Amino acid sequence: MIAILGTGKMGEALMSGLLRAGFKSGQIMATARRVERAEALRESYGVRVVSNIEAAKSADTLILTVKPQDMAGLLAEIQPYVPADRLVISAAAGITTAFVESRLGTDVPVVRVMSNTPVLVDEAMSVISAGAHAGEEHLRHTEELLKPVGKVLRIPESQQDAATALSGSGPAYFFYLVEAMVDAGILLGMPRSAALDMVTQSIVGAAIMLRDSGEHPVILREAVTSPGGTTIAAIAELERHSVRAAFLAAIEAARDRGRELAAG
Numbered sequence: 001m002i003a004i005l006g007t008g009k010m011g012e013a014l015m016s017g018l019l020r021a022g023f024k025s026g027q028i029m030a031t032a033r034r035v036e037r038a039e040a041l042r043e044s045y046g047v048r049v050v051s052n053i054e055a056a057k058s059a060d061t062l063i064l065t066v067k068p069q070d071m072a073g074l075l076a077e078i079q080p081y082v083p084a085d086r087l088v089i090s091a092a093a094g095i096t097t098a099f100v101e102s103r104l105g106t107d108v109p110v111v112r113v114m115s116n117t118p119v120l121v122d123e124a125m126s127v128i129s130a131g132a133h134a135g136e137e138h139l140r141h142t143e144e145l146l147k148p149v150g151k152v153l154r155i156p157e158s159q160q161d162a163a164t165a166l167s168g169s170g171p172a173y174f175f176y177l178v179e180a181m182v183d184a185g186i187l188l189g190m191p192r193s194a195a196l197d198m199v200t201q202s203i204v205g206a207a208i209m210l211r212d213s214g215e216h217p218v219i220l221r222e223a224v225t226s227p228g229g230t231t232i233a234a235i236a237e238l239e240r241h242s243v244r245a246a247f248l249a250a251i252e253a254a255r256d257r258g259r260e261l262a263a264g
């Protein structure tokens with residue numbers, strides 16, 4: 001039995017992925033803070049929505065998907081009910097396995113996960129790291145849960161905040177880029193829906209080429225960039241506006257914010 005504690009956007013996305021992967025609704029419990037949210041989850045997925053305490057007492061695997069700011073409160077609530085044979089998977093940005101272990105106060109195995117919203121289309125990037133009491137079997141079990149909804153990589157926990165900044169938040173940067181490019185289409189007089197179609201198909205095509213060709217992104221970009229042509233005119237402007245430097249600074253800021261979140 002798997003329990004998802006704090007079933008918001010990420011928790012629901014993971015739950016829907018588990019159901020698509022063949023888990024039965026009877027094998028999954030969810031918890032929610034608000035009655036209407038609990039009702040919506042019951043209705044949409046047919047899962048049992050229970051209290052955090054009941055979930056902690058009865059599920060073998062607890063997946064914690066509350067916001068980092070709510071993690072200490074949730075851990076304090078479930079602490080007396082989590083025996084050392086539970087696997088606790090923490091999916092919150094910034095929260096370390098040591099934070100979870102210290103609040104649960106037993107030798108409970110903890111695995112830290114950072115996934116992203118493409119879990120909804122089985123294209124998530126999930127990175128996992130073991131805590132002090134988690135071993136190979138816990139990492140393998142976590143991978144089995146996450147592989148049906150995308151790619152899974154094991155990384156040292158010291159890289160988790162960086163991964164959060166790159167792939168956890170990553171989809172937002174691409175949506176932001178699409179918004180900006182669609183605005184550019186509007187500026188050039190293109191109807192909004194046509195601009196959105198063109199940009200969306202371009203990003204999908206580029207992403208598939210990047211993933212499937214095995215080519216380095218520089219090679220793929222060079223293939224588009226004709227000497228004296230249109231693409232280099234655009235790239236010259238991106239460089240003039242320091243877009244590359246902006247990405248470096250932005251992703252560093254996201255990493256730093258992740259570090260701050262654990263401190264509360």
Ligand SMILES: NC(=O)C1=CN([C@@H]2O[C@H](COP(=O)(O)OP(=O)(O)OC[C@H]3O[C@@H](n4cnc5c(N)ncnc54)[C@H](OP(=O)(O)O)[C@@H]3O)[C@@H](O)[C@H]2O)C=CC1
Pocket residue numbers: 005006007008009010011031032033034037052065066067068070073074091092093094114115116117168169
């Ligand atoms: N969104 C994303 O793209 C990603 C998010 N994450 C991580 O996932 C976690 C959740 O993020 P997200 O899904 O966006 O946030 P949400 O606010 O959508 O989800 C958190 C949910 O937890 C509920 N909750 C809070 N406290 C409790 C409690 N004590 N008991 C039961 N339920 C509780 C909240 O209830 P209420 O609705 O009442 O607030 C909310 O529904 C975060 O830690 C974030 O760092 C990781 C990767 C990507």
Ligand SMILES: O=C(O)[C@@H]1CCC=N1
Pocket residue numbers: 093164168169
């Ligand atoms: O913005 C956030 O804090 C969360 C973590 C990664 C993606 N969303």
